[in-house]
Amino acid sequence: MRIPHNDALGFDSLEAPERRCILTGNHGSRDELIRLAISPDGDVLPDALARAPGRGAWIGVSRGELETALTKGRLKGALARAYKGAALTIPADLPERIAAALTRAFTDRLGLEMKSGKLLVGSDRIAENARMGKVRWLAHAADAGTDGSRKLDQAWRVGQDEEGSGRQGITLPLDRATLSVALGRDNVVHLALTDPAAAKRLAVPLQRLLRFMGQAPAPLGETEQNEGVHVADPAAPRIVTTN
Numbered sequence: 001m002r003i004p005h006n007d008a009l010g011f012d013s014l015e016a017p018e019r020r021c022i023l024t025g026n027h028g029s030r031d032e033l034i035r036l037a038i039s040p041d042g043d044v045l046p047d048a049l050a051r052a053p054g055r056g057a058w059i060g061v062s063r064g065e066l067e068t069a070l071t072k073g074r075l076k077g078a079l080a081r082a083y084k085g086a087a088l089t090i091p092a093d094l095p096e097r098i099a100a101a102l103t104r105a106f107t108d109r110l111g112l113e114m115k116s117g118k119l120l121v122g123s124d125r126i127a128e129n130a131r132m133g134k135v136r137w138l139a140h141a142a143d144a145g146t147d148g149s150r151k152l153d154q155a156w157r158v159g160q161d162e163e164g165s166g167r168q169g170i171t172l173p174l175d176r177a178t179l180s181v182a183l184g185r186d187n188v189v190h191l192a193l194t195d196p197a198a199a200k201r202l203a204v205p206l207q208r209l210l211r212f213m214g215q216a217p218a219p220l221g222e223t224e225q226n227e228g229v230h231v232a233d234p235a236a237p238r239i240v241t242t243n
Contacts, residue, residue, distance in 0.1 A: 019058040022078040023069055026060065031204045033058040034098060034212060044079060044090045048101035048205070057082045062214040063095050070094060102212055103174065106205040107182035110191065114183060118198040121185055123148060126192045130155035137193040137202070138169030141176040144189045152190055173213040
């Protein structure tokens, strides 16, 4: 049965506050960037939720690009300019800390949606809801089997009357073990959201994680087709900012 599409609930880059990447100089929405904060002791730390008090420095590069900038001293120079020469300590494992913080922000959001009844796990349950047109976002673990993912993608297309469209769930940069531990469930391989607002809430932590892991922030499914959320154009430049 066809469920009429709702109006897109997206993140409009024209309305969202912009920041500037301290490494590239590019500007972009803060929803796409990663904020770095300074601890009272001067340590540079990830602020995955962009809520820490005080002035922040924003980056929009991938983990590999950040590691290069860290090794070559470009990050140190950029931070020195951003904080006007203040004494700062950049942890050698900063890229790893950022990846862990972004992963936790994303999985914590998944956990909250599960508690509210918006997140589905389990192939049979997802397939049933997908065929009924109730699924608004679909994702698969990084190590999910091709056959299982393909069947759920097909059920999703059937439920949306979009057979032949190529719409498919997103492959997350997290394996089933990580997802299972985060959600407190056994063998979490596939996930789905049934509420557009829930998909919107998940969009920011997801796109930040995808960008940092070097995975194009393509859809929560199929970008502009996806119900409830519009994720930034994968071709758009990665950005970062200060504030």
